[in-house]
Amino acid sequence: EPEVTQTPSHQVTQMGQEVILRCVPISNHLYFYWYRQILGQKVEFLVSFYNNEISEKSEIFDDQFSVERPDGSNFTLKIRSTKLEDSAMYFCASGPEFNTEAFFGQGTRLTVV
Amino acid sequence: AQSVTQPDIHITVSEGASLELRCNYSYGATPYLFWYVQSPGQGLQLLLKYFSGDTLVQGIKGFEAEFKRSQSSFNLRKPSVHWSDAAEYFCAVGARGSSNTGKLIFGQGTTLQVKP
Numbered sequence: 001e002p003e004v005t006q007t008p009s010h011q012v013t014q015m016g017q018e019v020i021l022r023c024v025p026i027s028n029h030l031y032f033y034w035y036r037q038i039l040g041q042k043v044e045f046l047v048s049f050y051n052n053e054i055s056e057k058s059e060i061f062d063d064q065f066s067v068e069r070p071d072g073s074n075f076t077l078k079i080r081s082t083k084l085e086d087s088a089m090y091f092c093a094s095g096p097e098f099n100t101e102a103f104f105g106q107g108t109r110l111t112v113v
Numbered sequence: 114a115q116s117v118t119q120p121d122i123h124i125t126v127s128e129g130a131s132l133e134l135r136c137n138y139s140y141g142a143t144p145y146l147f148w149y150v151q152s153p154g155q156g157l158q159l160l161l162k163y164f165s166g167d168t169l170v171q172g173i174k175g176f177e178a179e180f181k182r183s184q185s186s187f188n189l190r191k192p193s194v195h196w197s198d199a200a201e202y203f204c205a206v207g208a209r210g211s212s213n214t215g216k217l218i219f220g221q222g223t224t225l226q227v228k229p
Binding site: 035041056091095102103104105 | 147149155156157158159162203205214215216217218219220221222
């Protein structure tokens with residue numbers, strides 16, 4: 001069964017460093033998303049992406065964050081200068097059509113030290 | 114603003130007992146409604162969804178949920194819980210129409226513990 005794949009599963013980085021979280025969405029999907037879950041808190045929407053542009057972004061998704069679909073298969077989330085409060089589980093998701101469910105990856109646990 | 118409330122943070126049931134997890138939402142119209150499950154160290158797996166039509170929807174693993182418009186609720190049920198159902202359960206809503214960008218709003222989650 002097709003699935004969303006995220007790498008790495010765990011990333012430790014020093015405060016101020018740049019990180020890139022990678023995702024391979026399900027191949028025929030057109031809608032891509034990033035969510036995050038700070039430990040013990042709810043899953044929060046970061047950004048949705050369709051047709052090579054951002055459809056919607058949350059207040060969390062400030063200028064430190066960017067997304068890219070560099071090669072038609074990968075979907076990346078870049079955090080330019082990480083802060084301690086960026087430590088969280090980051091989930092990538094994809095969906096096949098407008099108005100349908102999202103399929104989530106296993107997540108990348110980002111720890112900023 | 115859209116919001117989702119899961120009133121029960123933690124529920125413990127005995128194996129074989131029935132289960133109901135509550136979900137209430139706040140939204141201007143009927144949203145798309147979802148239940149996801151997250152096992153420890155795993156991602157989010159879709160259990161079931163409601164878009165339209167029959168208000169009682171069946172999902173995977175023997176789960177069902179009922180949409181009640183009058184109560185703005187979408188409670189998840191299972192007649193007989195198995196030990197493997199121990200996990201965290203999330204209710205989520207999505208917007209309809211032109212404002213739909215696929216964004217989901219999640220509830221706080223309910224942790225289910227199953228006693229032998």
